[in-house]
Amino acid sequence: MQLEHKTSTASAIAPPMLTKTFHQPAVGEVTVDCDTLTLTDRDQHLVLYTAPPGSSGAEALDLLNVLGTEASRYPR
Numbered sequence: 001m002q003l004e005h006k007t008s009t010a011s012a013i014a015p016p017m018l019t020k021t022f023h024q025p026a027v028g029e030v031t032v033d034c035d036t037l038t039l040t041d042r043d044q045h046l047v048l049y050t051a052p053p054g055s056s057g058a059e060a061l062d063l064l065n066v067l068g069t070e071a072s073r074y075p076r
Contacts, residue, residue, distance in 0.1 A: 020049070026067050030060040 018034040032049040039046060051057030 024060070024064065027060040027063050030064075031055075031057045032061075 021031045032051045035048045037046040
């Protein structure tokens, strides 16, 4: 039996990278990357927001992490 290797002529296209900018009162504008994963067996979409390490968005998210912890210690 002889096996032949065939290459696909179809091109794989990566989904476009989406970014979103949010205005958060405590830290100002936060720009993040937005990725969507489709959970086909559940007919749901999982949306992930991330910021590249060292970016202003990552710094803003780190600050929000601290501010959120502090705010929960001192209820209004």
